[in-house]
Amino acid sequence: MLKRERQAYIVHQVNLHNKVLSTSLSTEIEVSEDTIRRDLQELAEDGKLIKVHGGALSRAFNDITYPDRKIYAKDIKKIIAEKAVKLITDGMFVLTGGGTTIIELARSLPLNLSATFISGSIPAVVEYMHHPNIDVIVIGDKLSKNSKITLGADAINRIKSLKPDLCFLGINSIDLEHGITDNDWDVVHLKQAMIDASRKTVCLTISEKINSIQPIHVCNLDKVDVLITELNATDPLLAPFIDAGIKVL
Amino acid sequence: MLKRERQAYIVHQVNLHNKVLSTSLSTEIEVSEDTIRRDLQELAEDGKLIKVHGGALSRAFNDITYPDRKIYAKDIKKIIAEKAVKLITDGMFVLTGGGTTIIELARSLPLNLSATFISGSIPAVVEYMHHPNIDVIVIGDKLSKNSKITLGADAINRIKSLKPDLCFLGINSIDLEHGITDNDWDVVHLKQAMIDASRKTVCLTISEKINSIQPIHVCNLDKVDVLITELNATDPLLAPFIDAGIKVL
DNA sequence: ATAATTTTTGCGGTTTTTTGCAATTTTTTT
DNA sequence: AAAAAAATTGCAAAAAACCGCAAAAATTAT
Numbered sequence: 001m002l003k004r005e006r007q008a009y010i011v012h013q014v015n016l017h018n019k020v021l022s023t024s025l026s027t028e029i030e031v032s033e034d035t036i037r038r039d040l041q042e043l044a045e046d047g048k049l050i051k052v053h054g055g056a057l058s059r060a061f062n063d064i065t066y067p068d069r070k071i072y073a074k075d076i077k078k079i080i081a082e083k084a085v086k087l088i089t090d091g092m093f094v095l096t097g098g099g100t101t102i103i104e105l106a107r108s109l110p111l112n113l114s115a116t117f118i119s120g121s122i123p124a125v126v127e128y129m130h131h132p133n134i135d136v137i138v139i140g141d142k143l144s145k146n147s148k149i150t151l152g153a154d155a156i157n158r159i160k161s162l163k164p165d166l167c168f169l170g171i172n173s174i175d176l177e178h179g180i181t182d183n184d185w186d187v188v189h190l191k192q193a194m195i196d197a198s199r200k201t202v203c204l205t206i207s208e209k210i211n212s213i214q215p216i217h218v219c220n221l222d223k224v225d226v227l228i229t230e231l232n233a234t235d236p237l238l239a240p241f242i243d244a245g246i247k248v249l
Numbered sequence: 250m251l252k253r254e255r256q257a258y259i260v261h262q263v264n265l266h267n268k269v270l271s272t273s274l275s276t277e278i279e280v281s282e283d284t285i286r287r288d289l290q291e292l293a294e295d296g297k298l299i300k301v302h303g304g305a306l307s308r309a310f311n312d313i314t315y316p317d318r319k320i321y322a323k324d325i326k327k328i329i330a331e332k333a334v335k336l337i338t339d340g341m342f343v344l345t346g347g348g349t350t351i352i353e354l355a356r357s358l359p360l361n362l363s364a365t366f367i368s369g370s371i372p373a374v375v376e377y378m379h380h381p382n383i384d385v386i387v388i389g390d391k392l393s394k395n396s397k398i399t400l401g402a403d404a405i406n407r408i409k410s411l412k413p414d415l416c417f418l419g420i421n422s423i424d425l426e427h428g429i430t431d432n433d434w435d436v437v438h439l440k441q442a443m444i445d446a447s448r449k450t451v452c453l454t455i456s457e458k459i460n461s462i463q464p465i466h467v468c469n470l471d472k473v474d475v476l477i478t479e480l481n482a483t484d485p486l487l488a489p490f491i492d493a494g495i496k497v498l
Numbered sequence: 499a500t501a502a503t504t505t506t507t508g509c510g511g512t513t514t515t516t517t518g519c520a521a522t523t524t525t526t527t528t
Numbered sequence: 529a530a531a532a533a534a535a536t537t538g539c540a541a542a543a544a545a546c547c548g549c550a551a552a553a554a555t556t557a558t
Contacts (some may be wrong), residue, residue, distance in 0.1 A: 032508050052253040100310050138399050142390025150387050
């Protein structure tokens with residue numbers, strides 16, 4: 001097998017499987033590992049792949065996620081945030097939870113939007129605070145170091161006294177049968193209070209979390225008005241939720 | 250599984266769940282925990298995540314450092330903060346206001362101090378949040394964009410229900426005759442509530458503000474227990490306050 | 499076609515990287 | 529304060545990479 005031919009084969013394999021092992025290539029093509037290594041080195045210099053200890057990785061793979069996915073988690077959340085922002089209009093009272101998706105939402109708010117945001121999430125509050133036309137109401141209570149939101153009876157009582165137009169909730173698990181579930185007792189209670197207080201509940205999640213279940217039940221699907229993921233609303237994964245009467249964006 | 254591949258997987262998991270446990274990763278990927286730990290360390294050095302005891306945290310979510318924009322007279326405030334910190338002992342409940350001097354205090358807290366801090370100042374809360382042994386209680390209410398603290402009846406009511414050991418107040422004006430004065434109606438009310446609630450009131454100020462007066466009266470000098478400036482306690486400028494029964498540091 | 503030259507390849511020996519393990523220390527939890 | 533969990537350290541084995549070097553193959557020149 002010619003050198004050129006061999007290298008073309010290697011590139012093909014890398015693009016196909018996202019990774020190659022020097023040892024496998026060696027036995028496959030029946031050349032010494034040294035030769036493979038030299039090939040990989042040359043191909044790496046040409047930017048055709050990324051050489052690592054033990055083999056090589058596809059260029060696309062390098063920085064991204066495990067199974068073949070092309071968009072970064074951050075970009076996915078940005079897409080979700082962009083959709084969510086459209087639901088907010090001037091003068092609204094909006095209650096939001098914590099989590100990275102909500103932060104992305106906070107960062108995506110148009111500068112000319114003037115509304116009131118209510119939250120116990122410190123990172124979210126910090127974002128809202130920087131916005132020129134957003135009024136911010138902070139929900140006080142003991143601050144949870146993990147989730148960086150205020151949690152407790154005080155927070156829940158305060159939320160109960162409000163009637164916001166919208167509630168944005170970043171969720172960790174949603175499932176057709178079990179609805180929304182989570183894994184933290186206090187967070188669950190807070191989310192329940194938020195859902196009950198709000199006129200409309202909007203759930204934000206990356207599609208990866210759809211059809212996953214966690215130990216504690218938050219609410220059934222009938223409490224959810226809108227579900228936003230990075231997927232197109234026509235995606236078959238979302239069809240059951242549309243059937244369940246949820247507006248999917 | 251290649252090392253790089255494994256690390257990419259870890260980064261993905263961190264970005265997805267905001268945190269990962271070394272143990273879970275270890276069983277998931279089927280390598281020893283030592284290997285996971287070494288991976289986490291390398292990724293942390295590359296700034297891809299934040300390593301903590303037991304696993305790692307996503308960076309996006311945990312890097313909320315409040316913009317350390319040019320604090321006026323920062324070095325002076327650092328001196329004040331160092332003195333103030335000495336008043337706090339383990340187990341104390343400490344109420345603090347906002348302002349750059351308080352931020353400097355928050356940053357000067359020794360890492361092994363374990364106490365409870367209560368505040369409505371978002372920048373201060375962000376600082377306390379980063380401290381490993383400090384419990385934080387957030388005072389909720391409408392957030393003032395100017396001062397970045399929560400202001401209003403709710404905040405005042407909540408403060409009235411507390412009995413903290415210490416209250417640290419950054420003040421804008423102090424004068425022998427008029428006591429402490431300020432220029433914002435709501436802030437004044439909040440400060441009054443804080444002073445009334447606390448067992449001891451500690452006022453922090455740069456010497457520049459001594460013997461200046463502002464339009465709204467906060468309290469008389471007899472409510473002030475300790476006054477901290479960057480000056481030596483023997484400085485003649487401070488003598489009158491010592492005579493008035495205030496402890497000067 | 500043949501010799502000269504260059505390129506490619508495999509091999510032995512050495513170095514580096516990676517990984518898991520055991521012992522110890524540190525941190526966390528109870 | 530004790531017990532449990534996790535981190536650190538040093539170490540050793542295995543795998544992979546590296547370094548010449550010389551044989552083999554391919555290319556070029558005569």
